[in-house]
Amino acid sequence: MKHLDYYRPQSLDEALALKGERGAEALFIAGGTDVMVLGRQKKLDCAALISLRGLAELTQMKLEGDTFFLGAGVTLSRILNSPEAARHLPILHDAVQVMGSTQMRNVATVGGNVMTAASSGDTLGPLLCLEAVCRLVSAQGERRVPMHEMFTGPRVTAARADEILLGLDIPLPTSGDRKSSGCFIKLMRRAALDLALINVSVQLWLDEAGETIAKARVAAGVVAPTPVRLVESEEALEGAPLAEALKEQAADHALGRSCRPRDSDRCSSWYREEMVRVLVPRAAGRALNRMGIDAGQVG
Amino acid sequence: MSHQGYVGRRLPKADAKDKVTGRAAYINDVARPGMLHAKILYSAQPHALIKRIDTSKARRLPGVRAVITGEDIPDIPLGFKQDNRPLKKGKVRSTRDEIAAVAAIDPEVAAEAIDLIEVEYEPLPTVFSPEEALADGAPLIHESDARGKPNKSNKLKLPWRLNCGDVELGRAQSKYIAQGTYRTTWVSHCCLGTSGVIAEFDLKRNLTMYSVTQIPFLAQNDYLGALRAMGLSDSAVRVKCQTIGGGFGSKLDTHCYEFIAILLANATGKPVKIQFTREEEFLAQATRQPTVMEISQGCDHQGKLTFREVHMLLDNGAYTSWGATTPSVMMVPISSLYQVPNVHFVAESVYTNNLYAQAMRGYGNPQATFAVESNIDQLAEEAGFDPLEFRLLNANQSNTLTPQEFKITTCGASDCLEEVKKGLGWQAHKKAKAQGKNKSAEKACGVGVASLIHVGGGARVYRSDGTGMIMKLDDFGKLKVFTGAVEIGQGIETVLSQMVADSVGVRIEDVDIVAHDTDICPWDVGTHASRQAFVTGNAACHCGRALRSKVFELAAAQMEVEPEDLDMRESVIFVREAPEADGERVPLAQRGDSLPLAKVLRKAHFAKQGEMVVAETFYDPPNEMLDKEFKGNLSCSWAFGATGVEVEVDLKTGHVTILKYLAAHDVGKALNPMLLEGQIYGAAVMGTGFALSEEVKLNQGRVVNGNFLDYKLLTALDKVPVTPAIVETLDSAGPFGAKGVGESGCVPVAPAIANAIYDAIGVRLSDLPMTPEAVLAALKERFPDA
Amino acid sequence: MRQVIEFELNGQEVSAAVTGGQTLLDLLRDEFELYGVKEGCGAGECGACTVIVDGLALTACIFPAREVEGASVTTIEGLASAQGELHPIQESFVNQGAVQCGFCTPGNVLSAKALLDENPSPSEEEIRVAIAGNLCRCTGYTQIVEAIQDAAGRKS
Incomplete structure (x- = not known):
């Protein structure tokens, strides 16, 4: 590990050029909270690291019209401390709040979380629900991959090896007059420094009258080899009265389909399944509360 | 002994400055x-x-x-x-x-x-549980014992059997009987320094x-x-x-x-x-002893305990460290927690292909108390008693002899239970529960209590329970104290300095503890069994007395008075005032009525045929080794306590939150309340981890969670809101009245939490740790239709 | 391949030759002999190696040494004066009983410093969030929280 070459390019172009030179033997490193641990465990198969830390192109976080741009290099702490993120993207803000520790959040980036593509990655469910679009750049230019096409297998993404994740375009859920909010809940064995046993994310959009669910996005982590949208639940909720989202059956539609938790050393499958049923309506209830609707009074 | 009042003060730890600045050199740094x-x-x-x-x-x-x-x-x-x-x-x-x-x-x-x-x-072929290891045809882990004699089974030749009174008679006299089976697993010490x-x-x-x-x-x-x-x-x-x-x-x-x-x-x-790396620490550092415990207890129609019977099976792992001897301390609560006349206890250790176990804070007591105190709640319910009142009814009392022949001198057990009752709002909670106000559709609250007894006056587990001490005064009045005690963070060097200063009558700034070196320091059996403050404190009192009389002899000659007329406070020797006569205190001598210690020492040193002042002692407490029947007064004072908790259980996820935590401890005397509270807070969180989150998971004998991400040590955000309540019983055997307290705090935590969970949701958790998954599974099993 | 980097360490300009995969922990301990930076796990999970880089607390054991080029790094050795005069947070840790075995202490002190530098009067919850990444086996955290509250009180 000590014998690795380590590059600190000063621009995105320089980073791409270095990757062009070193090819498969070089890996990109952002915050390093995953890469450095792998290195210590001798599980890092590369000869060089190309650092993306601090590249100006990657560290922007800004609201432009109806799009929230989140640079891949934005640290979790910056999201946590951003009033704009808290206001417009509470579902993502929830997730960041319960990730790792302060020390980890100060270093780890949202891009790193996406590109590591662990099923447990806590920002991934919220980004799926928010229908974020990944902006991937390479020497050939930029292409856009929607989040739901990003995760192709366990820890595998749709990004090519020569591509860098520039950032995420997140359409504001509340753009126009749409009433929308979301919530993320992570089940942990302790209150910090923990991976999710499962996590669920729910973003709801209401019709104009605020009585039915116009659109629903539901996602979960650690219930499948990759983070997944629970499409069957979304379909069942869309057009339904608000109360449907608060029932434990809300998740049933997806169980056994997109949602197939497994047994692991950390948790049993039955418990994971059960918790999806419990937490999807809980998250939906909190999302409604955030829209000023008392979930206790609904239905 | 001088009444300077260092003992009892909230003084900071002597080594804290080195530690907050990063100056302290751990083995990692050497x-x-x-x-x-x-x-x-x-x-x-x-x-x-x-x-x-x-x-x-x-x-x-x-x-x-x-x-x-x-x-x-x-x-x-x-x-x-x-x-x-x-x-x-x-x-x-x-x-x-x-x-x-x-x-x-x-x-x-x-x-x-x-x-x-x-x-x-x-x-x-492998065996990964004691039950498997005892089965016919199980592969032998060790073909022969240490003497080369062939082993016939995986059972250790180490029978623990305690029999007091007549358990069958007690059983026959019982109006109510409760029984249960409890299990605890591998737990790691998780010292932050590997x-x-x-x-x-x-x-x-x-x-x-x-x-x-x-x-x-x-x-x-x-x-x-x-x-x-x-x-x-x-x-x-x-x-x-x-x-x-x-x-x-x-x-x-x-x-x-x-x-x-x-x-x-x-x-x-x-x-x-x-x-060691952290991974090695999880793999190669032996754990807390895992147990399978079968227990039954009975009481008569008045609620008085009649008998207690416990059978234990211990997974010894592949080799034998102290884990196999923890039944010697498990016996303490089994025989002597509450007044129970008839006791039978058997424990067997069995070799398996798992990790092996050793000592860990409480030395088996937390495991045994989990079984005893969970089962006490079962029995109280059976007999129709409030669990706290049931405990008060059977609580240990001062000046009693337990069936295992422990001499209980001072005992604050009832006081501790009363503290819990008051501090937790026990009756208010019970009232609320009776009205169904303790639960909603998603959550339920409950309260639980458990008591403890532990050695508080050393523990004669070795031929000697002694500790040596040497005190040496230099020409400048600085006092070096040589001790075999080991500072492991608990603060012994600080508390010892306080006791030395008060014993001798010197300024605490002049006391310096010299330890951690077998070439320099006198023998001590070790930092274990909550014994250091007790034994080194007593040694300090004895040695301090000897040192003072040497100093007073020298000073008396210099001051031309009798040694008996002298006293010393804050390193100044002075002539004691005469007993009151005619309503006025009259100094014995007018001339030279006070001298700084350093001056006396230098004068003595540089006189013709000069003298240096050194005193030494070897203090071995008057406690007894357990005899062949495992009876005898193991410790010369006994520590008591009670922990009460209020929990909230999430009925949908099984998650347990601790809302209130009252830790009442009979400590004899609080030598340094700040460090004492530190022991109580730390033990409470360690005990809560034991109860709710910690386990070294083995799969086919392999550690699968040997890192701090997967081994769930609690974090600062997992707040355990501990309120300590200190009960002082001033035990005459202890230095300044003190009893040991290092381990006590983690002893009753798991059963207190388990009892509170039962109070909240009507489900008894019998295996540790009580993870959300386990709580929910038990809830579903108990109420399948809910 | 070694590369020479320059950075500010405890207020002084320094330079060091570092290798590619070298961690900041190894650099600080092996090259600068700053043994107050403790390794408790080597995986960013216990916080014993916490240092402050450009105002942010992070775990040095998984932070690439190369990344401190041009940065300002504070270790526990940078807090007290050479004559042993303690930083107010250190004083509070001493006086409130927040130290037992002491192995986690430097990390906890630095997490507290990073917090108080940003937020001089934090709530108990904010304090617990700030030190949730600093595992402690001895204290149960209560007196650490009290020490940080005490330090905040004395500073403001």
């Missing part, structure tokens, strides 16, 4: 000139014959200085049953088995060399161990045994303890890695360091 670094190869198999070990590639790696296997070393039996060896030869019995070691110029080279060692195994050692020989073949042991003098003896086996019968051993990054019992035994360091230091002629 190096010796020319030092090599060693790494250990552990077994890839839980049970297998070693067919071949090829170290040739490792030996050829540049930077490697020595490679050793079990074949290269003399026979050095280790452990309580002498069934372990530094490096295993011919056969491995668990995945933590050391089979080879490399010394190299740096840790990276040593690790690389370890990866180059080729081992060929022939796997053997284990390490440096072994160094000088040219006289004397060995110095830079160590983290809690038992420097017993360790010295173990190391000497190894040296004899190595043909170094004339060698001496010096143990120098470094700043210790946490103990909790993990350093109460000597461990294989220490002997590997000695063997490599001998092979290379260089100082050799072994520094």
Whole structure:
């Protein structure tokens, strides 16, 4: 590990050029909270690291019209401390709040979380629900991959090896007059420094009258080899009265389909399944509360 | 004894300044000139014959200085049953088995060399539970015992059997009986500082161990045994303890890695360091003793306890450390928590291919108390009593003899229960529950209580429970106190300084504790059994008295008064006022009625035929070793306490939150309330981890969660809102009235929480840890239709 | 391949030759002999190696040494004066009983410093969030929280 070459390019172009030179033997490193641990465990198969830390192109976080741009290099702490993120993207803000520790959040980036593509990655469910679009750049230019096409297998993404994740375009859920909010809940064995046993994310959009669910996005982590949208639940909720989202059956539609938790050393499958049923309506209830609707009074 | 009042004050820890500045040197920070670094190869198999070990590639790696296997070393039996060896030869019995070691110029080279060692195994059938290990035809983990006598089964030849009164009679006299089976699992000490050692020989073949042991003098003896086996019968051993990054019992035994360091230091002629990684710490550091406990208890129609019967099965793992002896302390709550006339206890240890266990804070008491106190709640319910009132009814009392022949002198058990009752709002909660106000559709609250008894006046688990002390005054009035006690973070050096200052009558700034070195300090049996404040405090009182009388003799001559007329406070010697006469206090002498200590000392030193002032003592408390029937007054004072908690259970997820936590402790006397509270807070969180979150998970004998991400040590955000309540009973056996308290706090936590969960949701959790998944599973099993 | 980097360490300009995969922990301990930076796990999970880089607390054991080029690094050795005069947070840790075995202490002190530098009067919850990444086996955290509250009180 000590014998690795380590590059600190000063621009995105320089980073791409270095990757062009070193090819498969070089890996990109952002915050390093995953890469450095792998290195210590001798599980890092590369000869060089190309650092993306601090590249100006990657560290922007800004609201432009109806799009929230989140640079891949934005640290979790910056999201946590951003009033704009808290206001417009509470579902993502929830997730960041319960990730790792302060020390980890100060270093780890949202891009790193996406590109590591662990099923447990806590920002991934919220980004799926928010229908974020990944902006991937390479020497050939930029292409856009929607989040739901990003995760192709366990820890595998749709990004090519020569591509860098520039950032995420997140359409504001509340753009126009749409009433929308979301919530993320992570089940942990302790209150910090923990991976999710499962996590669920729910973003709801209401019709104009605020009585039915116009659109629903539901996602979960650690219930499948990759983070997944629970499409069957979304379909069942869309057009339904608000109360449907608060029932434990809300998740049933997806169980056994997109949602197939497994047994692991950390948790049993039955418990994971059960918790999806419990937490999807809980998250939906909190999302409604955030829209000023008392979930206790609904239905 | 001087009434200066250092004892009882909230004084900061003596070593805190070094620690907050990063100056304190832990073993991780220590190096010796020319030092090599060693790494250990552990077994890839839980049970297998070693067919071949090829170290040739490792030996050829540049930077490697020595490679050793079990074949290269003399026979050095280790452990309580002498069934372990530094490096295993011919056969491995668990995945933590050391089979080879490399010394190299740096840790990276040593690790690389370890990866180059080729081992060929022939796997053997395995057993991963005591039940399996006792089954007919189970493979033998050890074919013979330490004396070479063939073993017929995996059962250890270590029968623990306590019989007091007549349990069958008690059973017959019972109106109500409750029984249960309880299980606890492997738990790791998780000292933040990982284990390490440096072994160094000088040219006289004397060995110095830079160590983290809690038992420097017993360790010295173990190391000497190894040296004899190595043909170094004339060698001496010096143990120098470094700043210790946490103990909790993990350093109460000597461990294989220490002997590997000695063997490599001998092979290379260089100082050799072994520094564990966190992964190694989880793998190779022995754990808390896991248990399966069957218990039944009865009471009469008035609620008075009639009998208690406990059968235990202990997973010994593949080798025997102190874990197998924890029944000696499990007996304490089993025989003597509450007044119970008839007691029967049997424990058996069984070899398996799992990790082995050792001492850990409470030494078996937390496990046994989990069974006893959970079962007490079952019995109280059966008999229709409020669980707290039921405990008060049966509580231990002062000046009683327990069935195991413990002499309870002072006892604050009832006071502690009353503190819990008051502090937790016990009755208000019960009222709310009766009205159904403790639960909603998603959550339910409950309260629970559990008591404790633990050794508070040393524990004679070894032939001597003694501690030596030397006090030396220099020309400037500085007092050096030489002690065998080991500071593991608990604050013994601070509390001892307070007791020394008050015993002698010197300023506390002038007291300096010299410890952690077997060449310099007098013998002590070790930092265990919550004994250090008790034994070193008593030693300080005895030694201080001797020192004072020497000082007063010198001063009396200089001041031309009688020694009996003198007193000393804050390092000033003065003539005591006469007893009241005619309503006025009259000094005995007018001339030279006070002198600074330093002046007296210098005058005595530089006089013709001068004198230096040194005093020494060896204090061995008047407690007894358990006899052949496991009876006798093990400790000369007994610590009591009660913990009450209020929990909230999430009915949908099984998650348990602690809303209130009242920890009442009979400590005899609070020597330093701030450090005392620190012990209580820390033990409460450790106990809560034991109850709710901590377990070393083994799969086919392999540790699957050997890191801080997957081993769920609680964080600062997992708040346990502890309120300590200190009960002072001023025990005459203790220094300034104090009893030991280091371990007590973690003893009653798990049953208090389990009882509170039961109160909240009507489900009794009998296995630790009580994870959300386990709570929910139990809830669903109990109320399948809910 | 070694590369020379320059950075500010405890207020002084320093330079060091570092290798690619070298961690900040190894650099600080091995090259600068700052043994107050403790390794408790080597995986960013216990916080014993916490240092402050450009105002942010992070775990040095998984932070690439190369990344401190041009940065300002504070270790526990940078807090007290050479004559042993303690930083107010250190004083509070001493006086409130927040130290037992002490192995986690430097990391906890630095997490507290990073917090108080940003937020001089934090709530108990904010304090617990700030030190949730600093595992402690001895204290149960209560007196650490009290020490940080005490330090905040004395500073403001």
